[in-house]
Amino acid sequence: MTLLVVPATGVGEVRPGDDLAALLAVAWRGAGVVPQDGDVVAVTSKVVSKAEGRLVAADADAEDPRAEAVAAETDRVVAVRGRTRIVRTRHGFVMAAAGVDASNVETGTLVLLPLDPDGSARALREALSRHWGANVAVVLTDTAGRAWRAGQTDLAMGAAGLVVLDDHGGRADAYGNPLVVTAPAVADEVASAAELATGKLSHSPAALVRGLDAFVLPAGDHGPGAAALVRAEDEDLFGLGAREAVLTALEPGRAGARGFGAPATPEELGGALARVLGTGARLSPGEDGWVLEVPPGSDRLLAAVLLACGWAARSPYDAPGGLRVGPASRIGP
Template identity: 50%
Template sequence: MLSIWPLAGIGEVTSGSDLVTVIGDAIDGSAHPLADGDILVVTSKIVSKAEGRFVQAHDREDAITAETVRVVATRTSADGSHVTRIVENRLGIVSAAAGVDASNTPEGTVLLLPVDPDASARALALGLRARFGVEVGVLVSDTLGRAWRDGQIDHAIGAGGVRVFEDLRGSTDAQGRPLAVTLPCVADELCAAADLVKGKASGMPVAVVRGRADLVGGLDLPGARTIPRTGERDMFRLGYDEAYAEGFAAGAAAR
């Protein structure tokens, strides 16, 4: 049985906060002691805040540009009031605004994603394992949109001691037919499920997932950096309008 609950008692995280201590103290105050196989889902914002990922940016667009390595699509709103940029950031994640966050930050600053979310997740997992003497995993989550679907859900951008995929290739379905491509991204599924109890404005940025101990393992497991499709594996490199313009330009140049 899968159980998920939020951790209460986590106050405002600031630059330099020790997240192992902050989260560990919240666990000590919880009615649910940690157990082997538990997975903690930690919102990336508090990781970024603890790591001091604030930058001075009176113009958020400049910060987005600095974090962008490739523009996928750009759209201007119908009333012309704002521009949405879908870009690939330095972590290989394709999202709106390169993950730059201007909400709940000091005036004149924005918050960037962690430098290395996998390393952050592993450090948290290592510290919590040492403090509580149990083998736990950590996922760092961020809110992302999805191609072809409205709305946003939480995805994994960092993983420490957690298998991010459940590889079913080579097994069979209930009718005995072989599964050739079935590779559920369980890290994303767990992050989305955890957000149902964390919420967006509840002040509870950490949730504990129990019931998937099979996914917890060594800290040398591949992290969430293995999830994004990049390079030649990216089948959706450009937005529709951008792909059309690129193809039109290439055709004109070949004449």
């Protein structure tokens, strides 16, 4: 596979209400590029947000001018270190500062992520197809860090007309080994390839990527969008920072707190109880669920372990015969 990545230059400042598709069409025409069926257009979510008017004023009097906007865009806090806030946005993205950005924008102004990135990608795809008469896919990009690696890369915030996840399940490698979990995030890889061509300081808000025809969907089929790349909370093994997980579990009155993933199995819970409370803790099946016996005076630690493991009490802690417990997601009101 050979890829060609061509940045769009000379677009200029994008303002609320601008026809972004028309601006991009003019930019590539000036570069002598004729888009064709199977091309992928990667556009920074920032210029999409500008065109859609997703701009707010920074709080110049606050210690952190972005704090109020970040709070408004936050669904749940994942980790905090000083002024750095890693949060889960209303879209489900886990990002620093909820994607609120003060770069490449007029001083005193903040750019928010699009309200519906996949919807924005669909609208832009349709508009570009009308301008060019070609079936292209669209990816909206933004920059994000990674939990285990230094630096940042661009990821897909929205997508339309593209196979965003190439699931290799059922295939085999060259040695005949079955592939079970391999699933390249094509949309994220497109976003990163485009960023290599556009950079952060070139004033180029988009790049055309050619050579990915096999991943471009037919006209009218927008696909699942980048929402398909968002990991569900119950599958997230790292939904809270290390410090936040400990404090959340120990804080009184936080039963049912989010960020701990799916409930642990009884075997996993039993092992956790033994590690924290010692051999005096015993979990066993009962007639109406699971019964837990613990050493006296361990209610606070027990509550923390249950919360961290996604379990909850079904009876008072001092119930005769032991505490009745069960996975929190299966416990009714």
